[in-house]
Amino acid sequence: MTSAKHLAAPVPPGGTIGILGGGQLGRMLAMAAARLGLKAHIYSDSDDAPAFQVCDRLTIARYDDRVALATFADCCDAVTYEFENVPSEAAAILSEHKPTNPNARALAVAQDRLVEKSFIRDLGLSTAPFANVESADAARGAFATLGGGPAVLKTRRMGYDGKGQAIVRHGDDAAAAFERFNRPCILEGFVEFSFEASVIGARASDGSFAAYDPPKNIHEHHILKRSIVPAPLSPAQVDAAKTIAKHIADALDYVGVLGVELFVAKDGSLLVNEFAPRVHNSGHWTLEACLVSQFEQHIRCVAGWPLGDAARHSDAVMENIIGAEAADWQKLAAGGGALHLYGKSEIREGRKMGHITKLISRRAP
Amino acid sequence: MTSAKHLAAPVPPGGTIGILGGGQLGRMLAMAAARLGLKAHIYSDSDDAPAFQVCDRLTIARYDDRVALATFADCCDAVTYEFENVPSEAAAILSEHKPTNPNARALAVAQDRLVEKSFIRDLGLSTAPFANVESADAARGAFATLGGGPAVLKTRRMGYDGKGQAIVRHGDDAAAAFERFNRPCILEGFVEFSFEASVIGARASDGSFAAYDPPKNIHEHHILKRSIVPAPLSPAQVDAAKTIAKHIADALDYVGVLGVELFVAKDGSLLVNEFAPRVHNSGHWTLEACLVSQFEQHIRCVAGWPLGDAARHSDAVMENIIGAEAADWQKLAAGGGALHLYGKSEIREGRKMGHITKLISRRAP
Numbered sequence: 001m002t003s004a005k006h007l008a009a010p011v012p013p014g015g016t017i018g019i020l021g022g023g024q025l026g027r028m029l030a031m032a033a034a035r036l037g038l039k040a041h042i043y044s045d046s047d048d049a050p051a052f053q054v055c056d057r058l059t060i061a062r063y064d065d066r067v068a069l070a071t072f073a074d075c076c077d078a079v080t081y082e083f084e085n086v087p088s089e090a091a092a093i094l095s096e097h098k099p100t101n102p103n104a105r106a107l108a109v110a111q112d113r114l115v116e117k118s119f120i121r122d123l124g125l126s127t128a129p130f131a132n133v134e135s136a137d138a139a140r141g142a143f144a145t146l147g148g149g150p151a152v153l154k155t156r157r158m159g160y161d162g163k164g165q166a167i168v169r170h171g172d173d174a175a176a177a178f179e180r181f182n183r184p185c186i187l188e189g190f191v192e193f194s195f196e197a198s199v200i201g202a203r204a205s206d207g208s209f210a211a212y213d214p215p216k217n218i219h220e221h222h223i224l225k226r227s228i229v230p231a232p233l234s235p236a237q238v239d240a241a242k243t244i245a246k247h248i249a250d251a252l253d254y255v256g257v258l259g260v261e262l263f264v265a266k267d268g269s270l271l272v273n274e275f276a277p278r279v280h281n282s283g284h285w286t287l288e289a290c291l292v293s294q295f296e297q298h299i300r301c302v303a304g305w306p307l308g309d310a311a312r313h314s315d316a317v318m319e320n321i322i323g324a325e326a327a328d329w330q331k332l333a334a335g336g337g338a339l340h341l342y343g344k345s346e347i348r349e350g351r352k353m354g355h356i357t358k359l360i361s362r363r364a365p
Numbered sequence: 366m367t368s369a370k371h372l373a374a375p376v377p378p379g380g381t382i383g384i385l386g387g388g389q390l391g392r393m394l395a396m397a398a399a400r401l402g403l404k405a406h407i408y409s410d411s412d413d414a415p416a417f418q419v420c421d422r423l424t425i426a427r428y429d430d431r432v433a434l435a436t437f438a439d440c441c442d443a444v445t446y447e448f449e450n451v452p453s454e455a456a457a458i459l460s461e462h463k464p465t466n467p468n469a470r471a472l473a474v475a476q477d478r479l480v481e482k483s484f485i486r487d488l489g490l491s492t493a494p495f496a497n498v499e500s501a502d503a504a505r506g507a508f509a510t511l512g513g514g515p516a517v518l519k520t521r522r523m524g525y526d527g528k529g530q531a532i533v534r535h536g537d538d539a540a541a542a543f544e545r546f547n548r549p550c551i552l553e554g555f556v557e558f559s560f561e562a563s564v565i566g567a568r569a570s571d572g573s574f575a576a577y578d579p580p581k582n583i584h585e586h587h588i589l590k591r592s593i594v595p596a597p598l599s600p601a602q603v604d605a606a607k608t609i610a611k612h613i614a615d616a617l618d619y620v621g622v623l624g625v626e627l628f629v630a631k632d633g634s635l636l637v638n639e640f641a642p643r644v645h646n647s648g649h650w651t652l653e654a655c656l657v658s659q660f661e662q663h664i665r666c667v668a669g670w671p672l673g674d675a676a677r678h679s680d681a682v683m684e685n686i687i688g689a690e691a692a693d694w695q696k697l698a699a700g701g702g703a704l705h706l707y708g709k710s711e712i713r714e715g716r717k718m719g720h721i722t723k724l725i726s727r728r729a730p
Binding site for chain 1: 375377378379392395396399400401402404405417418420421653656657665670671673674678679691694695698699701702703705706707708709710719722723724
């Protein structure tokens with residue numbers, strides 16, 4: 001990659017933010033851009049991307065179409081992503097043309113679980129014990145090295161929502177799982193945690209940083225079901241969580257919003273599971289419970305604007321609407337709360353179709 | 366007009382709401398529709414309408430283009446407006462094709478100040494004293510009839526933001542103003558009020574009704590500058606304000622959001638100034654201080670959905686960004702609060718360019 005373009009000045013109202021990816025995150029990013037008077041140009045390889053419904057311009061092309069990527073970037077004033085598995089070559093092309101954030105290094109680190117975990121550990125942050133696995137024999141060896149307790153074999157690349165993961169309880173399990181995946185993997189020791197949490201941080205182009213209060217996250221079938229904010233954490237733990245996000249963002253010279261998934265151990269310590277170099281499902285509650293959501297915060301960062309107010313004015317519970325649950329939209333519409341439906345044309349099992357956020361009001365009775 | 370189409374069933378997610386008008390109200394309506402998984406089709410006579418930046422489909426055509434109006438309605442599942450001065454013929458064409466709300470009667474009443482004031486008075490609600498003025502002599506006569514104090518001569522049609530209004534202090538003033546306007550007018554006696562307020566109500570297709578808490582409104586140069594919620598009203602006054610909105614909506618078999626402008630008299634009584642058959646500038650604070658904004662509430666009504674939660678979780682101050690104030694966007698972006706910029710390509714004097722809402726948090730310190 002040649003030298004990346006840097007923002008000389010913030011993108012003014014009327015300017016265009018290019019967003020690679022047209023799912024619900026791209027859709028909510030586009031609406032956040034619109035709130036600030038910025039136009040969104042969505043680039044997706046699907047001709048039916050939900051974000052197309054709310055954007056000013058759109059490009060339908062493959063993520064490896066060099067000409068389309070360059071043309072897209074030329075139409076924009078700054079470029080960002082809604083997903084982390086952006087091909088590195090695509091990121092390189094975009095950043096040659098226009099200021100593109102998060103940067104290539106953040107993507108590279110987040111795309112490979114081994115690189116990611118090593119990076120986090122090298123920052124002095126805690127993670128689950130892990131080992132590189134490049135063969136069935138190595139899987140057996142790693143299982144023994146991690147102490148012989150239950151562990152999770154994960155593909156190093158392209159896993160999400162539990163895909164590319166297997167729980168293993170014996171060395172032979174680990175070897176068999178590796179042979180099934182047949183790709184470079186990482187073996188992670190099981191962590192005995194009290195609950196899962198996350199912290200959403202934002203780092204602006206001037207290096208300033210803000211983080212939202214961490215929610216507690218509840219998964220069902222490996223998919224986030226519910227985020228509850230505030231999580232049952234002490235003020236010291238909240239500070240620690242926000243500091244972790246800042247630490248990661250600073251180390252990557254990161255610009256934009258990142259989501260850091262945490263395990264809260266029985267002893268109260270925080271372990272980093274992984275981070276996503278993008279807006280994060282566990283931050284959707286910020287749309288209602290904060291004046292400036294994670295989506296606007298991300299747009300502010302990549303457009304070179306100052307950070308907005310990340311303070312939380314209300315407690316909140318965000319619940320995902322997954323698969324066939326979306327068929328009950330009339331009941332959901334009548335059930336109170338803030339309903340978000342993503343404009344997806346087809347209900348599929350496990351597909352995130354929308355979410356609903358309820359605020360726990362603090363008003364006097 | 367032939368019989369209007371009625372909604373047999375709510376418009377499901379994925380359906381399309383047609384919105385006549387592409388300014389900031391149409392833009393915020395389109396985004397509210399998107400939040401519910403509905404697509405927006407914007408119809409505007411401008412090729413540079415701000416709402417085009419956030420909609421799924423768009424039509425650029427004159428508001429008297431019968432073919433374009435019919436084609437537009439055929440592409441939609443339900444139709445609504447962002448402005449009240451919709452030509453009655455356009456409304457008739459649209460409603461022949463698709464469920465169209467607010468209905469023709471609401472538009473007709475709101476478009477003519479004399480009809481509107483008479484309608485309000487006939488409901489038993491209070492207004493400023495008024496008289497019909499169709500000649501310069503009638504203007505002199507009306508001035509005397511109203512008691513000879515200061516009064517306002519207003520054109521019956523097409524006035525907004527103080528346009529088509531003149532303060533008159535003598536009978537000759539009134540006659541001269543009439544000759545200047547040279548159109549049917551209404552003369553309204555000056556009301557000695559403590560402050561101006563408004564109440565935003567919403568009536569669903571099943572007749573259910575909800576209203577937001579009324580803000581106090583402050584105008585500068587005849588343009589709304591600031592809305593502060595709650596207004597300094599007693600609980601009884603708040604109830605009275607909401608009842609006024611319900612009364613008007615019920616009488617018109619109204620479907621959608623309406624904004625009712627009120628004068629709060631020195632004795633605490635509420636006088637109706639006028640109503641707008643649409644979302645209203647003094648309701649923009651609902652985007653942040655309520656879970657369901659006036660924009661979503663309007664979309665819910667015209668799409669045949671149930672009403673959302675209109676409760677206010679926070680106190681709020683909304684301030685318009687008018688004309689050249691928008692040039693200071695960098696300062697506004699850094700100043701806290703929820704910034705909304707409308708995507709207008711050109712700053713013009715008196716033009717509403719955006720608004721900013723600040724919440725007065727009720728969180729414990």
